[in-house]
Amino acid sequence: MDHLLNADLHCHSVVSDGTLTPEVLALRARDNGVELWALTDHDEIGGQDRAIAAACAAGLPYLTGTEISVTFAGETVHIVGLGFDHHDPALTEGLRQTRGGRGLRAQEMSEDLARAGIPGTYEGALKYVGNPELISRTHFARYMVEAGFCRDTPEVFRRYLTEGKPGFVPHRWASLRDAVGWITGAGGIAIIAHPARYGFSPNEEYALFTEFKAHGGQGVEVVTGAHSAAEALKYAGFCAEFDLLASRGSDFHSPDESHTDLGRLPHLPGPVTPVWERLRHRIHA
Incomplete structure (x- = not known):
């Protein structure tokens, strides 16, 4: 090789x-x-x-x-x-302990997005999650595209979910x-x-x-x-x-x-x- x-x-x-x-x-x-x-x-x-x-x-x-x-x-x-x-x-x-912080972070992201006028993102993101322990910004982005808030996932990250924007929660x-x-x-x-x-x-x-x-x-x-x-x-x-x-x-x-x-x-x-x-x-x- x-x-x-x-x-x-x-x-x-x-x-x-x-x-x-x-x-x-x-x-x-x-x-x-x-x-x-x-x-x-x-x-x-x-x-x-x-x-x-x-x-x-x-x-x-x-x-x-x-x-x-x-x-x-x-x-x-x-x-x-x-x-x-x-x-x-x-x-x-x-790895189990590292994953453990994602659920709480996801709930905080959802609350922040709701304050910005986008409700229900935690529940929406869960539809895209194969493993609830690993809910991530990507799952939120897929739901927000499906729900019509953005055209594609890059737009979600540009407008939300990154530092200084609604929905960003550091972990x-x-x-x-x-x-x-x-x-x-x-x-x-x-x-x-x-x-x-x-x-x-x-x-x-x-x-x-x-x-x-x-x-x-x-x-x-x-x-x-x-x-x-x-x-x-x-x-x-x-x-x-x-x-x-x-x-x-x-x-x-x-x-x-x-x-x-x-x-x-x-x-x-x-x-x-x-x-x-x-x-x-x-x-x-």
């Missing part, structure tokens, strides 16, 4: 905020030419057994995955974990130390997801990567649906600077919403060491 492998190691199912089941995602990945797949639901590993079974039935090599929300420098940063034991007790309990996530520790403690590799999305200053970004490395983080998403070609090259450079492995994933959520489909990404730019080179022993085949 090398950096030309069509690996897609970041996507979401109905177990968090995607619209497709793990079983449908496995077939979509295979049909799109994916050669190594991971399902990385937000703060959740409840879909892993289904994903493993579906991937194996489809003849698709598979790595366990999750995407953990952490708070760093006042921003929400996502850490992808790959190749871990998805029955590990510390990881399971850590205190896990710490960077916790998230990396849960993943590595379960035998996996921790990866900074889509780093170009966070809008950090150069100093803040350097602090993120330095602290991530200090806690045992080993990888960064170089190629992802949110990165331009120039950004992929930038973070390939970070791999050399911080001695990190390179990962690749579409961040696919839905056929109707996602810019990049499963398996439709550019290859990793060389010279980098792909994360899957260190996870061969963890692949379900």
Whole structure:
């Protein structure tokens, strides 16, 4: 396996905020030419057994995955974990506690939107939730489009649900130390997801990567649906600077919403060491 492998190691199912089941995602990945797949639901590993079974039935090599929300420098940063034991007790309990704050946050979002003249959003969002523990802004956005308050989900986020707008409620996530520790403690590799999305200053970004490395983080998403070609090259450079492995994933959520489909990404730019080179022993085949 090398950096030309069509690996897609970041996507979401109905177990968090995607619209497709793990079983449908496995077939979509295979049909799109994916050669190594991971399902990385937000703060959740409840879909892993289904994903493993579906991937194996489809003849698709598979790595366990999750995407953990952490708070760093006042921003929400996502850490992808790959190749871990998805029955590990510390990881399971850590994710359960992280999910626990979402329900209360959702109720506060709904109350704020009601004050802005948009009632019933919590109940509306629940119609789109496969897992009530993981109700999120995406579920609110889908309901608000269906109810006619906005044309599409990007408009919802522009007008509501982001900082300074009605419906935005911050949530205190896990710490960077916790998230990396849960993943590595379960035998996996921790990866900074889509780093170009966070809008950090150069100093803040350097602090993120330095602290991530200090806690045992080993990888960064170089190629992802949110990165331009120039950004992929930038973070390939970070791999050399911080001695990190390179990962690749579409961040696919839905056929109707996602810019990049499963398996439709550019290859990793060389010279980098792909994360899957260190996870061969963890692949379900």
